[in-house]
Amino acid sequence: MCSGINAIFGDERKDVMYSVIHNRHLEGAPGLRLMQRMSRTSRCHPTAALDMYPEYVKSILRPIGMLNHPIVLITDGENPDVAKRLLEDPEIGPMLRLVPESASWIGGDITL
Numbered sequence: 001m002c003s004g005i006n007a008i009f010g011d012e013r014k015d016v017m018y019s020v021i022h023n024r025h026l027e028g029a030p031g032l033r034l035m036q037r038m039s040r041t042s043r044c045h046p047t048a049a050l051d052m053y054p055e056y057v058k059s060i061l062r063p064i065g066m067l068n069h070p071i072v073l074i075t076d077g078e079n080p081d082v083a084k085r086l087l088e089d090p091e092i093g094p095m096l097r098l099v100p101e102s103a104s105w106i107g108g109d110i111t112l
Contacts, residue, residue, distance in 0.1 A: 004099035008072060018070040018097070019061055021086070023052050025078030052082045054089035071095045 039046040048056045087093045
């Protein structure tokens with residue numbers, strides 16, 4: 001995944017402050033069951049981390065002052081609606097950075 005960060009930030013990669021959104025589909029129904037089970041102990045929303053609606057992302061990044069910095073989306077590519085929603089959001093869209101296809105590799109959505 002270093003190639004992905006290099007492709008996005010180039011020589012500035014050592015000095016730039018950024019957030020990473022890791023979006024995984026988790027293979028549909030099995031992933032939903034996993035998230036529901038985890039939500040019972042963590043008290044987190046059972047699907048918010050799968051859906052990645054802009055308000056969910058902003059509720060995490062705004063309190064820590066990261067909405068004014070680049071946001072890198074790494075994904076397994078199984079739910080393209082996530083990237084579309086985030087790109088269309090007026091606050092997140094201008095800050096969102098997608099890893100170029102040329103810098104992607106199998107397994108790269110789980111490392112950074």
